[in-house]
Amino acid sequence: MFDYLIVGAGFAGSVLAERLATRSNKKVLVVDKRNHIAGNAYDHYNEDGILVHKYGPHIFHTNSKDVFEYLSDFTDWRPYEHRVLASVDGQLVPMPINLDTINKLYGLKLNSFEVEEFFESVAEKVPVVKTSEDVVVSKVGRELYEKFFRNYTRKQWGMDPSELDKSVTSRVPTRTNRDDRYFTDTYQAMPLHGYTRMFERLLDHPNIKVMLNTDYHDIIDFIPFKEMIFTGPVDEFFDFKYGKLPYRSLEFKHETLNTENYLAAPVVNYPNDNLYTRITEFKALTGQQHPKTAIVYEYPKAEGDPYYPVPRLENAELYNKYKKLADQTPNVHFVGRLATYKYYNMDQVVAQALTLYKKLTEKSEDTARKPAISGSTELVDKLVSRDPAKP
Numbered sequence: 001m002f003d004y005l006i007v008g009a010g011f012a013g014s015v016l017a018e019r020l021a022t023r024s025n026k027k028v029l030v031v032d033k034r035n036h037i038a039g040n041a042y043d044h045y046n047e048d049g050i051l052v053h054k055y056g057p058h059i060f061h062t063n064s065k066d067v068f069e070y071l072s073d074f075t076d077w078r079p080y081e082h083r084v085l086a087s088v089d090g091q092l093v094p095m096p097i098n099l100d101t102i103n104k105l106y107g108l109k110l111n112s113f114e115v116e117e118f119f120e121s122v123a124e125k126v127p128v129v130k131t132s133e134d135v136v137v138s139k140v141g142r143e144l145y146e147k148f149f150r151n152y153t154r155k156q157w158g159m160d161p162s163e164l165d166k167s168v169t170s171r172v173p174t175r176t177n178r179d180d181r182y183f184t185d186t187y188q189a190m191p192l193h194g195y196t197r198m199f200e201r202l203l204d205h206p207n208i209k210v211m212l213n214t215d216y217h218d219i220i221d222f223i224p225f226k227e228m229i230f231t232g233p234v235d236e237f238f239d240f241k242y243g244k245l246p247y248r249s250l251e252f253k254h255e256t257l258n259t260e261n262y263l264a265a266p267v268v269n270y271p272n273d274n275l276y277t278r279i280t281e282f283k284a285l286t287g288q289q290h291p292k293t294a295i296v297y298e299y300p301k302a303e304g305d306p307y308y309p310v311p312r313l314e315n316a317e318l319y320n321k322y323k324k325l326a327d328q329t330p331n332v333h334f335v336g337r338l339a340t341y342k343y344y345n346m347d348q349v350v351a352q353a354l355t356l357y358k359k360l361t362e363k364s365e366d367t368a369r370k371p372a373i374s375g376s377t378e379l380v381d382k383l384v385s386r387d388p389a390k391p
């Protein structure tokens with residue numbers, strides 16, 4: 001008999017498996033329907049021997065000392081600060097928009113004060129900022145909105161920014177200095193030997209069994225367990241009782257090129273010209289030396305693996321109906337990006353899993369007084385997400 005059946009071997013499932021096995025001596029079965037561990041953070045060496053991220057570039061960044069120190073028990077790190085260029089009007093300019101972006105784009109020589117005045121002069125007055133369009137035009141005006149945000153967002157989300165919640169573009173800062181780092185978190189690094197190696201170490205414990213290529217539906221009636229931790233899509237768990245929660249998906253087109261370097265930055269965004277949103281060159285993230293280089297194009301699409309919950313009010317309301325069901329389901333704990341229908345970064349999911357672990361142990365110490373827990377977010381929400389990844 002397993003103490004826990006954990007559905008999903010991504011960050012949420014693997015962190016909980018590790019804690020429960022090593023700290024609480026619980027017997028854990030982790031199942032994943034994919035043929036690998038690490039969830040969307042999975043990386044592997046391609047046929048040319050270049051380390052690539054199967055599901056698009058994953059950059060680790062966090063402001064949480066606890067999360068960084070926790071993961072540091074399972075990996076060494078390569079210091080890495082992410083940088084992105086956007087292809088606009090035939091030029092490659094820093095993204096998020098900063099002083100250099102404006103000067104290069106318009107052939108100007110503004111200083112920080114002048115560029116602040118420039119933004120003020122082009123910003124539109126928006127009485128109540130509600131949508132993603134409002135956020136941007138009220139900060140940098142319509143022209144920059146059109147050049148950097150409008151079409152990128154339409155490609156990424158299949159919707160106009162005026163139809164999307166303000167949270168999508170609120171993530172993207174505008175800078176009046178020359179800081180061209182994509183993130184400004186305290187801790188920014190890549191796992192030295194890759195994410196999958198880190199997950200192998202997380203799951204390497206005699207109390208943990210891992211079954212891959214296994215949908216939990218196929219084993220749930222045969223394998224005895226006491227409690228379940230579910231990190232898959234919450235609507236699927238409840239057989240889509242209230243309808244499907246909308247997700248945006250991506251198609252990844254991986255290529256290996258017979259050249260040592262290809263891009264002028266680790267990632268180049270294409271806000272306008274192409275069907276893909278961005279190209280990533282993996283060696284720039286991993287620091288690997290290799291005579292060839294591997295890149296990936298991202299093509300957003302409506303159908304496919306669920307990647308991004310679509311941030312609209314009606315979807316949040318639909319999720320709340322599922323959350324009520326989840327809260328009433330005894331002995332099943334919902335955690336992670338799909339089970340709580342939230343756009344979480346990796347560090348937030350780790351924080352969410354550590355919080356749930358704490359509650360589970362408090363609960364097992366005093367089961368009589370405490371109800372079952374699902375999808376706790378309190379610590380996670382303290383982590384300010386500064387991910388400008390998806391304008």
Ligand SMILES: Cc1cc2nc3c(=O)[nH]c(=O)nc-3n(C[C@H](O)[C@H](O)[C@H](O)COP(=O)(O)OP(=O)(O)OC[C@H]3O[C@@H](n4cnc5c(N)ncnc54)[C@H](O)[C@@H]3O)c2cc1C
Pocket residue numbers: 007008009010011012013031032033034038039040041055056057058059060061214215216217231232233250307308335336337338344345346347349
């Ligand atoms: C393109 C892209 C880029 C990203 N870039 C970054 C980044 O740069 N930095 C960052 O911090 N975060 C990034 N993220 C977010 C990051 O991927 C997530 O925060 C993290 O992977 C979430 O972990 P999770 O365990 O909640 O979910 P997942 O990693 O999705 O794991 C859930 C697992 O559950 C399994 N599963 C689902 N249903 C079943 C079932 N019925 N039976 C068995 N198994 C099942 C799935 O196969 C999956 O492996 C990115 C995400 C995407 C899509």
